[in-house]
Amino acid sequence: xxxxxxDAGSGSLIxxxxxxxxxxxxxxxxxxWRRLTGRFRRQPANADAEAAADKD
Amino acid sequence: MPEPPGGLRPEPGSYRDPRTRVFYSGADVLRxxxxxxxxxxxxxxxxxxxxxxxxxxxxxxxxEVAGPEPGRWAAVLRHERIPFVSYPYEWSYxxxxxxxxxxxxxxxxxxxAGLTMKDGTAYNVQWRGAVPQFVDIGSFEPAxxxxxxxxxxxxxxxxxxxxxxxxxxxVDFQPWLRGRxxxxxxxxxxxxxxxTRRMLPGVLKHVHLHDAMQARNAERSTGTVRDQLRDAGxxxxxxxxxxxxxxxxxxxxxxxxxxxxxxxxxxxxxxxGEERAAKAAFVEAALRGAATAGLDLVLDLGANDxxxxxxxxxxxxxxxxxxxxxxxxxxxxxxxxxxxxxxILPLTMDLADPSPGLGWAxxxxxxxxxxxxxxxxxxxxxGGGTDAVLALALVHHLAIGRNVPLPLIVDxxxxxxRTVVVEFVHPEDPMAKRLxxxxxxxxxxxxxxxxxxxxxxxxxxxxxxxxxxxxTRTLYTGxxxx
Numbered sequence: 077x078x079x080x081x082x083d084a085g086s087g088s089l090i091x092x093x094x095x096x097x098x099x100x101x102x103x104x105x106x107x108x109w110r111r112l113t114g115r116f117r118r119q120p121a122n123a124d125a126e127a128a129a130d131k132d
Numbered sequence: 133m134p135e136p137p138g139g140l141r142p143e144p145g146s147y148r149d150p151r152t153r154v155f156y157s158g159a160d161v162l163r164x165x166x167x168x169x170x171x172x173x174x175x176x177x178x179x180x181x182x183x184x185x186x187x188x189x190x191x192x193x194x195x196e197v198a199g200p201e202p203g204r205w206a207a208v209l210r211h212e213r214i215p216f217v218s219y220p221y222e223w224s225y226x227x228x229x230x231x232x233x234x235x236x237x238x239x240x241x242x243x244x245a246g247l248t249m250k251d252g253t254a255y256n257v258q259w260r261g262a263v264p265q266f267v268d269i270g271s272f273e274p275a276x277x278x279x280x281x282x283x284x285x286x287x288x289x290x291x292x293x294x295x296x297x298x299x300x301x302x303v304d305f306q307p308w309l310r311g312r313x314x315x316x317x318x319x320x321x322x323x324x325x326x327x328t329r330r331m332l333p334g335v336l337k338h339v340h341l342h343d344a345m346q347a348r349n350a351e352r353s354t355g356t357v358r359d360q361l362r363d364a365g366x367x368x369x370x371x372x373x374x375x376x377x378x379x380x381x382x383x384x385x386x387x388x389x390x391x392x393x394x395x396x397x398x399x400x401x402x403x404x405g406e407e408r409a410a411k412a413a414f415v416e417a418a419l420r421g422a423a424t425a426g427l428d429l430v431l432d433l434g435a436n437d438x439x440x441x442x443x444x445x446x447x448x449x450x451x452x453x454x455x456x457x458x459x460x461x462x463x464x465x466x467x468x469x470x471x472x473x474x475x476i477l478p479l480t481m482d483l484a485d486p487s488p489g490l491g492w493a494x495x496x497x498x499x500x501x502x503x504x505x506x507x508x509x510x511x512x513x514x515g516g517g518t519d520a521v522l523a524l525a526l527v528h529h530l531a532i533g534r535n536v537p538l539p540l541i542v543d544x545x546x547x548x549x550r551t552v553v554v555e556f557v558h559p560e561d562p563m564a565k566r567l568x569x570x571x572x573x574x575x576x577x578x579x580x581x582x583x584x585x586x587x588x589x590x591x592x593x594x595x596x597x598x599x600x601x602x603x604t605r606t607l608y609t610g611x612x613x614x
Binding site for chain 2: 082083084085086087088089090091092093094095096097099100102103104106107110111
């Protein structure tokens with residue numbers, strides 16, 4: 077796993093999507109939508125399961 | 133983490149990225165790279181972007197060398213030395229803005245070549261005269277798909293917010309940067325941008341949203357958020373779009389230097405043309421004398437429009453031109469920058485309160501005094517420091533304006549250089565009178581020409597003295613004894 081020496085800041089990463097314009101805002105909305113819908117689903121065991129759940 | 137090679141002096145400011153380390157070996161500036169950093173360097177060196185950026189002077193000239201102790205580092209680079217290291221809190225507004233634009237330009241070009249930058253700090257940029265140059269070669273690494281720029285937060289904190297403070301609010305940014313080595317945090321600047329100021333360019337997204345997002349995501353690791361962004365479709369095009377948006381914003385944040393008392397000083401100072409010519413001739417003669425022993429580095433203290441700095445630069449010196457008025461320095465910088473000057477570095481600093489050592493152990497950013505003392509221009513045999521210091525129309529500001537005792541001022545000037553060119557403004561001069569009028573009467577009984585001359589003569593050899601035609605100012609050239 078790659079470790080950046082700099083703490084990029086979790087919030088600072090998401091803001092960049094919004095700064096990037098409409099396509100970026102769509103990414104941010106998708107991220108938040110996934111977080112939101114994720115809450116109502118059973119916690120997936122791993123990332124693959126989460127991806128599979130998203131396709132339902 | 134590899135240890136720095138033995139016998140070399142590590143740069144105290146380069147510890148933050150454990151994968152690379154800058155150190156000095158004689159006049160050489162070297163950078164050790166660990167295995168990962170060496171791989172990143174090879175990726176950088178293989179691009180077309182790297183030689184092009186070097187040739188354009190945007191990246192500091194760098195070559196790989198056989199390391200002094202190759203076993204300890206996977207690779208060693210040698211950088212061309214920066215004549216005089218400076219820090220963002222000593223730059224004018226125009227300098228910080230041009231440094232920010234350079235940083236973004238390079239990032240945009242690097243992205244085009246499949247690379248990115250690990251960080252985004254103003255300390256990545258140094259100056260050759262009025263030309264900015266990116267020095268942190270260790271910052272480049274291959275870009276990974278779906279990842280935003282890791283340096284965005286640092287860019288905001290050390291460049292974008294300071295620029296906004298000045299451009300949007302007319303507030304000097306230098307004390308903010310000098311006060312915090314990592315720059316201004318979104319939460320610290322946000323309260324200044326309430327109400328309708330939210331609508332100013334860049335404020336809503338980069339300040340308000342940024343601060344809110346940081347608070348909301350404080351519990352999530354950057355690794356988790358990176359994965360979530362990648363899964364949501366973040367891609368390289370969006371990184372480029374972010375950089376383009378930032379560059380556009382920096383371009384928009386222009387604010388010409390404000391008119392202050394010292395801008396246009398030359399027109400309003402009340403000198404006659406005759407006095408000005410006499411002063412220039414005196415400085416010329418002093419520089420000619422100093423040049424016989426080499427004139428590499430000259431300090432112009434209280435540089436104003438840089439007229440004397442230019443004289444020294446014409447004689448081949450690299451000149452650090454310091455003035456306490458940030459507006460004056462900005463104007464000088466813009467003039468020099470337009471001409472592509474590479475010999476005069478304008479800096480803004482209150483000489484009664486020069487830059488201290490900052491950061492870890494007070495050594496990460498070295499003090500102005502230490503940088504002058506360690507300057508390459510000074511002959512080690514003659515006590516180090518610079519080759520000449522120009523202090524014209526300065527002493528009365530320190531002595532009367534700031535109450536610094538005359539003996540301390542003379543010690544300080546003589547300690548800076550082999551040759552000192554200094555102007556003493558007599559107490560009956562209109563400018564001195566104006567300063568004295570703000571102080572209780574009789575506070576400076578020792579502020580007299582004979583007292584000054586005695587102090588100077590005790591500390592160096594006065595090789596030349598000349599009273600200016602007005603009769604209220606005297607110029608001296610002093611040479612360090614021995």
